[in-house]
Amino acid sequence: MHDRTRGRAFSRRELMAYSGTAALAAAAGFNATPALAKSRFVFANESDYDTVDPHAAFDVGRVAVRLNLYDGLMRWENNPAVLESWVAESHAISADGLTYTFKLRRGVKFHDGSEVKAQDVVYSLDRILAVGKGAASLFKTMVDPGAAKALDDYTVEFRLKKPSAIFLAIVPEIHIVNAALVKKNEVNGDWGQAWLSKNSAGSGAYKLAQFDPAIGFVGERFADHFKGWGPKWIDEIEYRGVKDTNTRVLGLLRGDFQGIGGYLQTDQLNRIKANGNAQVLEAESMRVMMAQFNVTRPPFNDLHVRRAINYAFDYDGFDNDILGGLVERNPTPLPNTIWGVPKDVKGYSYSIEKAKAELAQAKAKIDKPIELAFLAGFQQSEQAAQLLQNGLTKAGVQSKVVGYPWPVIVDKFKDANTTPDVSIYWISTYYADPHNWIGEMFSSSTAGTFKNASHYSNPKVDELLDKALRSTDQAERAKLYEEVTRIVVDDAPGLWIYNTKWYGPYSSKLKGIVFCPVGSAQEMRTAYYENES
Numbered sequence: 001m002h003d004r005t006r007g008r009a010f011s012r013r014e015l016m017a018y019s020g021t022a023a024l025a026a027a028a029g030f031n032a033t034p035a036l037a038k039s040r041f042v043f044a045n046e047s048d049y050d051t052v053d054p055h056a057a058f059d060v061g062r063v064a065v066r067l068n069l070y071d072g073l074m075r076w077e078n079n080p081a082v083l084e085s086w087v088a089e090s091h092a093i094s095a096d097g098l099t100y101t102f103k104l105r106r107g108v109k110f111h112d113g114s115e116v117k118a119q120d121v122v123y124s125l126d127r128i129l130a131v132g133k134g135a136a137s138l139f140k141t142m143v144d145p146g147a148a149k150a151l152d153d154y155t156v157e158f159r160l161k162k163p164s165a166i167f168l169a170i171v172p173e174i175h176i177v178n179a180a181l182v183k184k185n186e187v188n189g190d191w192g193q194a195w196l197s198k199n200s201a202g203s204g205a206y207k208l209a210q211f212d213p214a215i216g217f218v219g220e221r222f223a224d225h226f227k228g229w230g231p232k233w234i235d236e237i238e239y240r241g242v243k244d245t246n247t248r249v250l251g252l253l254r255g256d257f258q259g260i261g262g263y264l265q266t267d268q269l270n271r272i273k274a275n276g277n278a279q280v281l282e283a284e285s286m287r288v289m290m291a292q293f294n295v296t297r298p299p300f301n302d303l304h305v306r307r308a309i310n311y312a313f314d315y316d317g318f319d320n321d322i323l324g325g326l327v328e329r330n331p332t333p334l335p336n337t338i339w340g341v342p343k344d345v346k347g348y349s350y351s352i353e354k355a356k357a358e359l360a361q362a363k364a365k366i367d368k369p370i371e372l373a374f375l376a377g378f379q380q381s382e383q384a385a386q387l388l389q390n391g392l393t394k395a396g397v398q399s400k401v402v403g404y405p406w407p408v409i410v411d412k413f414k415d416a417n418t419t420p421d422v423s424i425y426w427i428s429t430y431y432a433d434p435h436n437w438i439g440e441m442f443s444s445s446t447a448g449t450f451k452n453a454s455h456y457s458n459p460k461v462d463e464l465l466d467k468a469l470r471s472t473d474q475a476e477r478a479k480l481y482e483e484v485t486r487i488v489v490d491d492a493p494g495l496w497i498y499n500t501k502w503y504g505p506y507s508s509k510l511k512g513i514v515f516c517p518v519g520s521a522q523e524m525r526t527a528y529y530e531n532e533s
Helices: 012-017 022-027 063-069 118-131 167-173 179-184 245-254 266-273 303-311 315-322 352-361 379-394 406-413 438-442 459-470 474-491
Strands: 040-045 074-077 082-085 088-093 099-104 148-152 155-159 206-212 216-221 236-241 278-283 288-293 327-329 370-375 399-404 422-427 494-500 502-507
Touching: 040 245, 063 206, 063 216, 063 236, 074 167, 082 088, 082 167, 099 118, 099 167, 118 148, 118 155, 118 179, 245 266, 245 502, 266 278, 266 502, 288 303, 288 379, 303 352, 315 327, 315 379, 315 494, 352 379, 370 379, 370 406, 379 399, 379 422, 399 406, 406 422, 438 459, 438 474, 459 474
Parallel strands: 040 236, 370 399, 370 422
Antiparallel strands: 074 082, 088 099, 099 155, 148 155, 206 216, 216 236, 278 502, 288 422, 288 494, 327 494
């Protein structure tokens, strides 16, 4: 890339380092000061936007792409999260729980003006399964390729392999792409992956205007979005990857950014609250901070080593001292606030003596430093890794702390050989059901995804989870998830730290942000600026 106004070439490293500045946006060709005084929202994110393919990612870090550029048949909205009809106007489920039929709204338009039809939905699900990324790990357990049929232009039918209690909950992840447009850009049967990673083919409230994986993306308001618009809106939205916490916070306080990620220290949140140019929105959420252990190799294939690491983390010190008590201890993989949590499971507590006792029983030898991986740009993740390192040192275990950008570590998770020993991050709400956490994190079918980075596999757990998915009785499902949780906590394939509120730092002028635990307020269709005509 080149800054044509100065005649100086910027390296990719420089662009990444300075991606929080308005000068960088101009150097990259991003329109930092749009003509005609368009209203503009700039969000500085902790993680990168390496792709705009809606079927390539299934995480909160890049959810702004999916929620703003694309639509689905249904969508999770509001808090508590409610599953609402979206492109579909209605749906029906057969008595045997195997067939789901959706009626599409007429007149929903893609960004190129063509109409969204049932054939596009069919192509989108087939593409998810064929590409094998994003939410594919979930869908492949429920449906086979060809399971979706267009009965006519406005009716689509899904035929499941077996009844699933969560199929409707994950239908929003079938982000609908313009089949004709993507097919036109396929190369050697790649389902348009190369093209769609840099271009869009959606119908969302915003259409892609610019994209650079070194910076982020810009979306322009799609005036013909089927949901319509209120009396005020934001004309352009921009999402940038900005790793440095201070750069994000200072940019918000100066007005360079109108929103930033909320994974911040308590002092930073208080600093923002005290500034007249910014505000911190708060909402009840279900986001579990945890560490996953790669259980496929020594020493983590030894139960006693895994338990020792659980005892070596100072939970109270992290939750109360470092984070100022703004979070709640969460001793299991399930958020404390959702049904299916066994209340009798207290989890592990900080005890170097117990850690040493477990290590004394271990057969596996720890003959090299354990890798503690944190998410680059996420200060809490790094602090947790350092705190765990301190505890391990006291227990006589050497370790090293290594940071990875989110897209990089997700790629590492695909292969047990490249997955770090310990990975510290969060599991957010992708759909409001216990399976979102305990099911996806510990089903052998999801091994190698960011949900199951431990590569955990237990036949008894698989059996119980499968039974929970077949049942439509919530009380029965709750008991099954409780049993699974007890087994998993005893197996210790990870450690679980806290569940927290959502904190959203934004410009004080910004209004209309609607928080939903599914998506963490990244949908911008309802946002606007106060006192703007």
